[in-house]
Amino acid sequence: MVNFTINLYHHGFFVGNPLHYMDGDLRVVHNVNFEGVIYSEFCHNLRKLVVMAPVSYYYVKSGVPMNLGLKPLKTDEDLEAFKKAAQENNSKIDIYCEHSGYNVLEMLKNDNLVNEEDEQDFSDNENQDTLDDVKDLVDFQTEDDSDVVIPKITTNDPWLNKLVGLGKFIGHMDDPIPPLNGRFMVEIDDPEEDEIDTQYKVKKGVQYPAFDPETPWNSCKPILGLRFESPAQLKQCLANYGVTHGYQLWYLQNDSHKLLVLCARDVSEGRCAGKRGKKDNESATCSTKGQGSKDCKGESSKISKATKERWDKKKEEEKKNVANQKDCKFRLWASWMSTERSFQIKTLYADHKCSRNYNLGSLVTYKWIAHHYAREIIDNPWLTYRYMQNSIREKFKIDVSLGQCKRAKQVALFDHEGGLVDHYSRL
Ligand SMILES: [Zn+2]
Known part of the structure; x- marks a missing residue:
């Protein structure tokens, strides 16, 4: 029996x-x-x-x-x-x-039918994602990745094209981490350069340490001058740092050239501070999108009035947002170095005034989960979403959705087959 x-x-x-x-x-x-x-x-x-x-x-x-x-x-x-x-x-x-x-x-029958199409979609996404990949690796703002609207400054941006015209910068990046080939990376100065005390800024001519990818996840923290391979690597480090300490970090600026990170944990308003900032940012993006595409069609050769207005307006929005961050002063600015292929933390106020928040499911994305669980998923493709969810709760003290676990698993397995396993399992 x-x-x-x-x-x-x-x-x-x-x-x-x-x-x-x-x-x-x-x-x-x-x-x-x-x-x-x-x-x-x-x-x-x-x-x-x-x-x-x-x-x-x-x-x-x-x-x-x-x-x-x-x-x-x-x-x-x-x-x-x-x-x-x-x-x-x-x-x-x-x-x-x-x-x-x-x-x-x-x-189940339908499932198998649509699978092929689904994979097609997935690979399409990956292709067009060359630049996006960098920015959505870790995003602090929302649970649902689809509604993250981040201003894109890519090849066709008239403003950057103008800079290229001056011969100082390159604005064209096929690969998020292109080989330098004797060219300089876009080095963008902190928008508040002049207002920041020198002790919080990198010093010219000083050789700063490089981030060690072997750093245990719960020892990751931003340090002034620290150099990274890419914005993606820095964001992974920041997500680990945020999870470890319960900081609700978010990106005010986030693209393949630069990163401006603030801490949105407003004690009196919970997560509202971050939300408010994001909303402003989003509406700015929406309102400028139309103008942007018009510019590209019509007068891409010179900076149009609309573009200039758009940048002025954006600056205003940013200033307003920064002013709204009353409670926590944490602020990080990073961009590429002009002298080498490193993405560096150029200015940093590292002190937080905020306290730990456990409800940070929105702090990480499925790609962050994929990073942490790639090895396990590849060793055991039958790992359940529920297991991942429980394991994340236990290990990182945060709640994530089953949907995030699902996406993470798809990404890990997809990248495994795509030969990118080393990329993820290295962590
Ligand atoms: Zn903080």
């Missing part, structure tokens, strides 16, 4: 692409004896274990991805197959309760 262990997933729902069970609870039932049990009895017993009545049951061998191994549990024959599967799986099996009446097998 064999006693089985059932992982009973319930009170959740199935979602596709790839098929998984969302927002469910898990009840582990030990010492289950199926001997002589018929389907109706089996259902009756399961029903007693969950509060909300399931419409139907499905099972999958523990550790097998759902979209590959999900089977219905609707008849006596299904039950026999189920018992056999459990036996072959060291007497352990996962059962999923379906509460809504969906035909999950139909979802």
Whole structure:
């Protein structure tokens, strides 16, 4: 006589692409004896274990991805197959309760159909992401990456093109970390250069240390003058720093040339300070977007009045935002060095006045999660989102959504296949 262990997933729902069970609870039932049990009895017993009545049951061998191994549990024959599967799986099996009446097998069929298209989308994104990749690696502002609107200053920006014309800078970057090839990187000065006390600014001619990628995640912190390989590396470091100390950091400026980071933890207003800043920033972006594209079509050769207005307006917005950061003075400015291919922290007020905030799910993105879990995901592609979520809660003391875990897993596996595994697992 064999006693089985059932992982009973319930009170959740199935979602596709790839098929998984969302927002469910898990009840582990030990010492289950199926001997002589018929389907109706089996259902009756399961029903007693969950509060909300399931419409139907499905099972999958523990550790097998759902979209590959999900089977219905609707008849006596299904039950026999189920018992056999459990036996072959060291007497352990996962059962999923379906509460809504969906035909999950139909979802599975659709799942497989759209998979190809999905991957296509994904690779398309990756391609166009060469620059974006840098900036959305870690973003502090919102939970949903799709509504992060960040001003883009790329090849077609008339303002940068103008600078290129002067022969001092390059504005063209095919790769976020292009080889220098004797050219200089865009070195952009801190917009508040003149107002910052010299002790918070890098000194010319001083050789500052380079960030050590082997730094343990909870020892990462920004240091004046520290040099990074790329904005992405700095942002990863800052996300780790924010998570370690519970700082609600956010980017006021964020692109492949420069980074302006503030601490938005306003004690009296919670996260509102950050939100307010972001909103202002966003509306500025929206209102300038139209003008920007008009400029590109019409008069890309010279700085138009609209562009100048746009920059003046942006500066005003930024000043206003900075002035709003009353409670915490943390401020970091980083940009490329002109003398070498390093992205450097050029000015830094490192002191915080804020206190730890545990509710920081929005502080990290799925890419940050991918960084931290790449090794584990690649070693075990069946790692569940729930496991990742719990593990992140335990290890980093932050709550992230299952959706973030899902994206992270996709990114880690995708990049693994794309040969970028070293990039992620290095951390
Ligand atoms: Zn702070």
